[in-house]
Every structure is written in structure tokens, then in C-alpha cells.
Amino acid sequence: MRTWMWLLPCLMPSLAWAETQVNIVGLFQGKAIMVINGGKPRTLAAGEFSPEGIRLVAASSDKAVIEVDGVRRELGMGQAIALSGKGAMAGSSSVTLYADSTGHHFADGYINGASLRFLVDTGASAIVMNSGDAKYAKIDYKSGTPVSVQTANGVANAYKVVIGNVRLNGLILNQVDALVMEGGSPAVVLLGMSALNRMEMKRDGIALTLTKKY
Template identity: 40%
Template sequence: MKYPLLVLLLLLSLPVLAVDQVSVVGLFSGRAVLEIDGARRVLKVGDTSPEGVKLLAADSESALLEIDGKEQRMALGGHISGSYQAPPRAEVHVWPDTRGMYRMPGSINGQTVDFLVDTGATHIAMNARQARRLGIDYRVRGERGMASTASDVVPVFRVTLDRVQLGGITLRQVTAVVFEGTQPSDVLLGQSFLNRLEMRRENEAMVLREKY
């Protein structure tokens, strides 16, 4: 009976890892340089530092870290200190209209838009008139391509939107396509936005939530 007691005492005597200060000082594809409680650590994706910080993902813009069991995305120069708590994730409920369509006001690059949520659309999609109203110079800044509609394959211009907002959710650098002519009649909120969120149904509502 002495040995289980000895093991228990040893486990109780082990130090509990607690991170007080974390800074991102370097970012690369699949790798990040962190300063953790004054120690410089170079981690590859999947590595865990001696302090218990795990690198889940990294690119030239940000690192996704697991700290004290919680996920935190940090940009270059980002810093956290003290007892870490993950920020609340924004959530939006979209309700169907009388025709069963999911519509909600939002904005593109700061300009108000009435979105029609379309899970079957690959990208955010709009017609040329809507793009001009939003100040999107698609002919100069867009990339020519082709897109399939319900009845045809038509030319489009692919553009990158600086900022797309729906309720409390804001995403940056979102791909969209602009169709010449008057179709689609609504600005479609497609998968280039939806794929970057968690999506579920609650009764009739479509619930969209930030992933991080």
C-alpha cells in the first residue's frame, strides 16, 4: 500500500504549468517564434513548448495557439498576459422570411447590403450594378473567370472584398464574384464567407458563429 501513496505524493508535488506572458515575435508558414514568460521558443505546427503552449496553425499573418486548454489566434506582435480567457465568439441568428429565404442586412467594405444566405453559392455573388454601388472596381481589380448558373456558364469577375460584416461577425479578405447584367438580383452570401464560420440550425433559425 505504500507505493500508490508514494505515486500520489509525487504527482501532487509536480509543478503546474501556468503561462503568464506570451508574445508572437515571428511568423512563417507552419512555424512561429514565441516569447513565453521571457523564454524564446521556436515551434512548428503540432509542437508544445515546455511551458505548455501548443502551436495549432501558423502562416505569415497569424498563429493559432492553445494556451491552458483554450484556443487563441494572435497576429505578429500580439501579446497576452495574466490568466488567459478566450474572447467570446460572435454569433448571428438568421430567420427565414415568409418565403423560407434567409435574408439579413450586413455590409461590404462599410456599405450596407441586404444579403440572401445561399449555401449553394461558392462565393459571395452580386451583379454589376450592385458592385458599382459598393464602389467595387471589378473591371480593373477583378480577375476574369467563368461561373456556372442554373442554366448556363457565364463570364464573371473575381474580386477580393476587404471587409464583410453580418451582425457582430466581421471577416476580411473574402472572395466574391461579379456577374455582368442584372443577375443575381440579390447579393448572395455564399461559401467564401460561410465556410469560415460554424453553422448550425436551431429550430427555424440558421445560426452562424465565429470559429475563433
């Protein structure tokens, strides 16, 4: 018994050093449902550890705070993160997203290092973002090619640009075509076909796995 008690504190951190993907699929006050490394959904109460060494620090209906090797991360409903070592982002060729209650797949990612919210949209021919987000990502969109695009509200002005890099939980795409719309629409970045065509998309229930092809 004493041997096992001595091993347990050492074992849990060592498990967390391996690459681990955490997906939040349910949120409640004091509890969160998460999928770890593509396994079955697991419910953790605040303060509990998963077998992989992931601790749920706190949870509400809006977000969960997890801790790995002393490093804390905040995740919202449907968000995922890849962890390796001291809670760092891990490089990966794939990412799994989980649909929200409306059936949409959202993800937190980066464009040119700027943190932005994405929505998977197979109906968009390219990545589409508003001009405010483009400025935040340090994209000189007005040096791009002016184009007119058809939207639900009619014809709008936009600029065709090339994004240096897009990152979703470790999955990285370089030199991706995009459209920047003048104004505040769309409210989130649409992850359209200029990016999705470079990934294999696999649906399994509410899970959507994107795997980089090139």
C-alpha cells in the same frame, strides 16, 4: 409603491445599455413578434416596451420601428440587429437569422461599408453579387480575374475579386473571395461558401446562427 415608480424609468434605459440582439419573426398591423437575445418569441403592440427596454414604436405587415435609448431603427421581416448603448451596432462574433415564409434566410449587412441585402446560399461557392452592387460597394471588379460561371440561364461572364470586409450585424469578415456578375443578377448578394466556410452554422427550427471561426 412610490419607490418602485421612481426606479422604473431609470431601470429601463439601463437595461438597454447591455448588448441586445433583436430579431423580427412576425409582422402585423400595429404588432410585431420579436426574439430578443435568443429568447422565446414575444409579441409587442405599438407603444409597448419589452423587459429589455426595447419599445415598439410602430408596425405594419412590411416593417417594424423599434426604439432603444431614444434611437429608432427600422427592421423588416426576418431582419435582425445587434444593439449596444445608444442604439449603436454592437460588435459580435455571431448572428442569428430567421427564415422567411419560403424558408430562406435573408440579412441586411455591409460590404466595404455599403448597405446591401444578403441571402444565405450554401450552393454558391463564393459570395456572388451583381455589377451594380459591386460599384455601389466601390469594388473595382474589372481589375479582378475574368472567369466564366455556370448559372441557371447558362454560362455568364464574371470577375473574381477579394472583398475588403463583410459585416452582418456586428460579425465582420475580412478579405473574402467573391464573384461579380455583369448585369443585374443576382438581385441580392448571395452569401456563399467563401464566407460560410469561415463560420459555424447551427440550425434550430427557423433560426440559423452563424458564428465566426476566423
